[in-house]
Amino acid sequence: MRGLVVKSTGSWYSVRTDNNIIIECRLTGKIRLDERKTTNPIAVGDLVEIEVENNEGKIISILPRKNYIIRKSINLSKQAHILASNLDQAFLIATLVAPRTSLGFIDRFLITAEAYHIPAKIIFNKIDVLDDELQQIQDSIINLYSKIGYECFKISAFKHTDIELIKKQLKNKTTLIAGHSGVGKSTLINAIEPNLTLRTGDISQAHLKGTHTTTFAELFPLSFGGNIIDSPGIKELGLVEMKKEEVGHYFPEIRRLMNECKFNNCLHVNEPKCAVLKALKDGLISKERYQSYLGILNGEEMDWKEWEIK
Numbered sequence: 001m002r003g004l005v006v007k008s009t010g011s012w013y014s015v016r017t018d019n020n021i022i023i024e025c026r027l028t029g030k031i032r033l034d035e036r037k038t039t040n041p042i043a044v045g046d047l048v049e050i051e052v053e054n055n056e057g058k059i060i061s062i063l064p065r066k067n068y069i070i071r072k073s074i075n076l077s078k079q080a081h082i083l084a085s086n087l088d089q090a091f092l093i094a095t096l097v098a099p100r101t102s103l104g105f106i107d108r109f110l111i112t113a114e115a116y117h118i119p120a121k122i123i124f125n126k127i128d129v130l131d132d133e134l135q136q137i138q139d140s141i142i143n144l145y146s147k148i149g150y151e152c153f154k155i156s157a158f159k160h161t162d163i164e165l166i167k168k169q170l171k172n173k174t175t176l177i178a179g180h181s182g183v184g185k186s187t188l189i190n191a192i193e194p195n196l197t198l199r200t201g202d203i204s205q206a207h208l209k210g211t212h213t214t215t216f217a218e219l220f221p222l223s224f225g226g227n228i229i230d231s232p233g234i235k236e237l238g239l240v241e242m243k244k245e246e247v248g249h250y251f252p253e254i255r256r257l258m259n260e261c262k263f264n265n266c267l268h269v270n271e272p273k274c275a276v277l278k279a280l281k282d283g284l285i286s287k288e289r290y291q292s293y294l295g296i297l298n299g300e301e302m303d304w305k306e307w308e309i310k
Contacts, residue, residue: 002063005046006219013042013059015050025050025057043068043082044217044229045174067116069176072239084176084217084229089119089169093179093188095126096134101180103141107292108239109178110150114250115242118176121151123166125184128156144286149252157188167192172225181233189220189230196220239296247297248276253285254293267297 003015003023013025027042042048047063068085092109094101106122113120122145124138142152153169155162169175170192177185190196217231248254248268260275261268268276279285 001050001052003048003050004219005042005044005048007216008040008042008044009216010040013048015048015057015059017050023050023052023057025059028058028060037080038070039081043085044219045085045087045176047086067118069112069116069118069178071112071234083178083231083234084219086174087118087176087229088173088226089121090176090178091121091123091169093123093125093177093183093185095124095180095183096130096138097126098129099180099182101183103288104292104295105180106145107289108296110145111250111292111296112239114252121153121169123153123155123188125155125157125188127154127161128159144288147253148289155188157184157191160191163188163191167224170222170224170226170228174219174227174229176229176231178231178234183233185230185233189228192228193220193223195223242296244297247293251289251293253279253289269294269297 001017003017005013006016006022007014011026013027015023015025017023025048042059042062045068046065048059049061049063050057050059052058065085067087069083069087069090070080071083072080090109090113092106094106110120110122122142124142127135127138130138138154142154145152153162153165155166157163166188177189179185217229219227219229221227242250244267245265248258254268254276257275257279258266261271262273263271266274266276268274271277276285280287280290
């Protein structure tokens with residue numbers, strides 16, 4: 001029997017079969033003991049084959065994934081953690097206040113999506129709490145990413161502002177919703193599908209950071225077609241190791257210029273007749289994005305405070 005993993009708690013997996021029945025499953029020993037470089041051998045969005053014995057489901061195999069979003073795990077015994085798989089697109093929810101999303105965090109998410117061939121878009125939430133100055137800053141950030149080619153949206157999930165626009169983007173697609181705790185992921189999903197009534201959290205006034213309300217990733221079918229995946233808040237987004245010569249391919253503005261460089265193996269750091277460095281000097285590539293590129297190229301675990309929105 002084939003099914004779709006719609007929830008993962010680490011030990012149990014909720015699998016929705018082709019005839020729309022949810023079966024709670026465990027892993028077979030073969031998969032559980034398999035040598036994998038991720039903390040979770042199975043992720044929400046995986047297509048799996050299961051068998052049912054004595055009213056208990058068992059996952060016996062995982063079908064090949066077309067893509068996935070992955071990050072370095074805080075569990076040092078493993079290399080990485082898969083947030084979700086088999087995606088049509090990924091939405092990063094960002095906020096300028098309560099909590100604040102840094103440009104470095106946005107860049108790392110976009111780079112991860114690029115690396116695994118997943119179209120990414122940015123939703124700027126909580127526009128109802130921004131003063132004039134913050135609105136101008138937000139517009140300049142949106143302009144930065146729009147020039148690169150990323151679609152950006154401004155909404156208020158709390159006040160249901162422009163929710164219909166987001167629903168059009170979600171229709172008939174499987175979409176991951178990601179971001180820091182407190183940016184409004186669950187509030188947005190509730191605005192899109194009110195019948196779900198997902199639990200939402202408060203913002204800690206001491207640190208203006210969100211409290212975790214989504215503990216495990218979960219996939220929900222949309223009444224108007226498609227699926228949406230709610231994911232736990234991401235505190236830090238560590239990148240899985242990339243080869244230096246590959247990093248530029250994950251920056252659209254660098255990728256477009258690479259063939260114009262004098263050297264085929266140009267890393268765009270200090271090489272002569274580098275088209276990327278010329279574009280940087282001419283203001284065609286933002287200094288913030290280039291700094292993100294250098295940080296990843298050098299394998300630096302930067303806190304990116306110098307690029308946070310102020």
